[in-house]
Amino acid sequence: MKNGLLIAVSFTALSLVSCGKNENGNKGTLKLDTSETSIVDNNGKTDTLTTGSSVTEVDGKKTETRSSIYKAVDGTLVKVVFTETPKESTLAITNNHKTFKLPKIKTAAGETTYQKDDIKATVKGDSLILDQGNNLIQLVKTKI
Template identity: 45%
Template sequence: MIKKIIAVCILSSLIIACKKEGNKEAVKSDSTTTEILADNGAVDSTIAYNTDINGKKSIKTDYVYRASDKSLVKVVFNYDPKNRTVSITNNNKTFVLEKSEAKVNETIYKKDDMTATVKGDSLIIHQGDNIIELERTKI
């Protein structure tokens, strides 16, 4: 008799547990987007994102660019809204430029006499009379 009561209790608790939907308010999906906006409020198309297998976006921050002379340049973007910068490293020298202006298809960074313009996969650096054109690699 006791075995039947225990079996009924276990069976009924399993049935109740299977039917229970739980508190839907306890777990909420993260609906916030990680997309960075340009100064005019549109999505900044110069920023690339990684998307995992679940579709969650994360911001890709470091890239390798290639100059016309085939030399490689490391470029790291900092998308912190309070301090948006780009760091450009080549030949063990790093230049850090601050965001000056952002449009939908173009972001401009400046420091002293150096200006870097990002348009899609290209990065154009103006320093004095020198113009250096870089193209993002697939590395």
């Protein structure tokens, strides 16, 4: 009886020790760099729309960030992030892992223009028009 109990306790202890999980993972594997956008509205719940905004304050200086998803006529989706700081206002357009950051140059009659080099973005309501040389791309804010 003592031998049976000793074998059962030894087997249980061995199985508990051998089933321990290594939290560090396999060092030979590469981690996949992913960026997932989750939008949380002001009350802390996940927003069903693809827009979000946040306001942060550091040393009394507020930074407001708003993100939206825009859709081109061909169905291409573009992430647009508007950032307002005390020093500048910018628009960042991300598509195909490339981001273009454009500073605001003027606002007039409900229309805001951002420009850097030969890329110009005009925002009016829910539409955004990108102008790069001879290319005009019309985008509309969307819900995915």
